[in-house]
Amino acid sequence: LTGFSASTVSRVLNGKSEQFRISKQTSQLILKAATKYNYYPNRIARGLRLEKTETIGLIIPDIANYFFSSVAKTIEIESRKKGYSIFLCDSLDDVSTERELLNLLAGRRVDGIIIAPVGTGSKHLTEFSKNGIPIVIIDRYLPETKIPYISTDNYYGAFQATSHIISMGHRSIACIQGINGISTNNDRVSGYRNAMIKNNVPVDEELIVGDDFGEENGYRQTRLLLKRKVPPTAIFALSNLISLGTMRAIAEHGLRIPDDFSLVSFDDQPYSGLLASPMTTVEQMKEEIAGRAVDLLLELITDGSVPKEVEKRLIKPRLIIRNSVKKIQI
Amino acid sequence: LTGFSASTVSRVLNGKSEQFRISKQTSQLILKAATKYNYYPNRIARGLRLEKTETIGLIIPDIANYFFSSVAKTIEIESRKKGYSIFLCDSLDDVSTERELLNLLAGRRVDGIIIAPVGTGSKHLTEFSKNGIPIVIIDRYLPETKIPYISTDNYYGAFQATSHIISMGHRSIACIQGINGISTNNDRVSGYRNAMIKNNVPVDEELIVGDDFGEENGYRQTRLLLKRKVPPTAIFALSNLISLGTMRAIAEHGLRIPDDFSLVSFDDQPYSGLLASPMTTVEQMKEEIAGRAVDLLLELITDGSVPKEVEKRLIKPRLIIRNSVKKIQI
DNA sequence: CTGTTAGCGCGTTCAT
């Protein structure tokens, strides 16, 4: 349209006018025309030529889960600021889907991948990472791998939460866990255990129950706990879904929080503070995790994926004390 | 690697062996090699050649909102089944961001766009749709445009909800609305109004309040309503965030649901049934909306965006009756 | 039954 060659237009539009000593006049003309005709370079052709798509794959076990959708939001926003777009992929908490997704994203030539991995194995991830596409793991981590991760310091969070319950006078505290073997879960259980020990409260292994992060598990385990000859006085639920199940069971049992029973949950939710009895929770620093993950991934992409050392960072969560734990006379 | 030409490999890998009468032997060989070396065609080059990226842009006002993340999940899963990947874009409920996002997606040569639009204007959307990229609108709709949409029958949902409250004996029912001027909101208000009229309950315009879908609006308006000389006996909250605010205000006021005050909310949430008093809600058919949006968009993409007539579909929501409305003696 | 050629729209190298 301007009469100039594609080369010149390309240079101007990529801000290389100075470098190529293109006349002010020409630059202006081209820039104006671009605006006028609402021209945007074809990113596909650009990607092909540059072998760089400015695209990031995001693999999430369940985007409908508030924690993940919050993290995804920050990742998308921060990435966009740097010119990157996000391919959203939901792995449905399924390992084989996750595996397919990795290949799919490789086929789409994403510049990097952020993944909240599913399951306990990491072989396919380690294997995949050899193809040169940088990966950053969030949420969980796979200790055996050399893949960098940004995660919550789950041990710390669980330790704080448990210590809080103990400080309120409780000694019979149950812990309803998620999937055994996943770092997220195991670190929380460790935090719970060590808080008990450090505070000289005997750990009753029969009070560490459950096997899933879902609501049903929380419901079932709570019912079982309440049926014991001597039920615990408090429950530490290792996920927000578990705590929803726990609340349902408690309500059905005719008990009220915190008067008759105490509860602390991992994962703060928008509604946590607005329940009939505002719930004390461990809040993960979603923005920080997401932001750091993006920064790290972009560093890996820029540096050609050869960092001095593999970054493994645990971000401390925050205990939000509301009103779901009863103060007991000791 | 196999010694065959790129053309032959391309044909085999695209399942055109039969069509081009490529020998079984050759096909097998190529397929095996592809698997062995974990070869995936470069989708970027493919996109450039085909002028088709098998990519869909998804613009959402707030992906951290459960309704949208649920819809996004289904959209992603259904699209993937058809070979499409999703570019997730969060418009931050901001019109100018939304505008940028449209251009960004056009630059990335997405084959189509699904958008939950922000604001009341539709000029930029209508304008944009002229460039040939098919668009499907969800959640809200812009009546003036020729852009197809899949949305909830908000009028119907509000009518059902209000009728239910009336049937429980209430006559002084407030309605806390979201942003005035948006179809989603206005249809709900109409449904509320007409349900009142049809049931011979006078409409008190002073009980239709509010101006935002957020929690703060729900809180503020509820406080004001409760301070009236004669407060209403029930509130119909037009979003889940509004109802959270309403609940907070009610609790602070020392009232309990449903004994002292009744509440019905739009948007069912995972926690809705698990509150101290399980909440009666209007549930939008998220999967159906998302699934239909994907189907429709893919039709538009395939048909070259020239459908016989513009599809405008409203999907009936479902009233989930729980226990947040008190039965009043008439 | 398979190969050769050409071109999608860019950015870069080389030339002037």
Add this chain to the structure above:
DNA sequence: ATGAACGCGCTAACAG
């Protein structure tokens, strides 16, 4: 200060 030529990896048209 600018343009021509080339090639990124793919698939469709043409050739045999």
